[in-house]
Amino acid sequence: MKVFGVTGWKNAGKTGLVERLVTEITARGFSVSTVKHAHHSFDVDQPGRDSHRHREAGAQEVMLSSGARWALMHELRGAEELSLGDLLARLSPVDLVLIEGFKREGHPKIEAWRAETGHPLIAPGDATIRALAADTPPETDRPVFDLNDTAAIADFILSEVEL
Template sequence: MDKKWPKTVLGLAGYSGSGKTTLLSALIPLLKQRGLKVSVIKHSHHQLELDKPGKDSHQFVTAGASEVILACPHKRYHFSKQQQHDEIQEQLHWVNWQACDLVLVEGYRHSQIPKIEVHRSALNKPLLSLNDSQIIAIASTDELSSHLPKFDLNDPKAVCDFIVTYTNSEKIVK
């Protein structure tokens, strides 16, 4: 992991359909109950069009704006064109570090950040942890043989406890 980023960046990695989004959605309120402010970075391999043709933001980007920030009550959206595929380090620059204690990353499974692998044997995919030294634990509904800590995918509280302990988050709660 880049030395600029604190131990408060942690990824959930796994193949499509493994349950990353479901686990992450369950973890956020549990971590919030522990007093943590959580930011999320979601990676997609698919082209997304949030600034649809005909909308002002799309018009500004099409006209050549380097970036467009759309601000409305309680939300802010940022649109920019990228020349190449993004990297997690680039996305971490966008995080408001004063407004969060922990950044959870969904996807970026090949990044050099600590990750919890989300695995389902039914997908017939190999364990990522066999070839990724950045994976620090596994969440699965299956019985697996691994030296890493293992958690039941259906027990987000246990995964939350692990995250808080691993990141020493209790020390960073303001």
């Protein structure tokens, strides 16, 4: 599987960019999966639902299945967070995995950046960032794409991963 990331500070447009990239790249006939890193405790389950009750009772894993989808929730219960490599190993094979977040991992990335947030660029100190997707062109030695030019960004990513 080919892997490419979208990174950046909070409110830089990462999630919207990943969403548009998935739509664009799958429309071109490629299979795509995503991995999103959350920096806080999150829950995909809802209190009161059977699956939530199973987890609260102490189940290590809870699998839900229907005719439309299946989902597996795994509780770490104090164990260390899995590495990106371990997470990728659990995915079914696809042409491309888009990774949102995971700033410190060594995979190639594009940085989403919005001037209005006031955050500095990550790219100057990170060689894994191959290009920027920005609302205003910043000073950089990397290629810069308009944050909303999804087709051009997709072209760049697919070229980088040789798809």
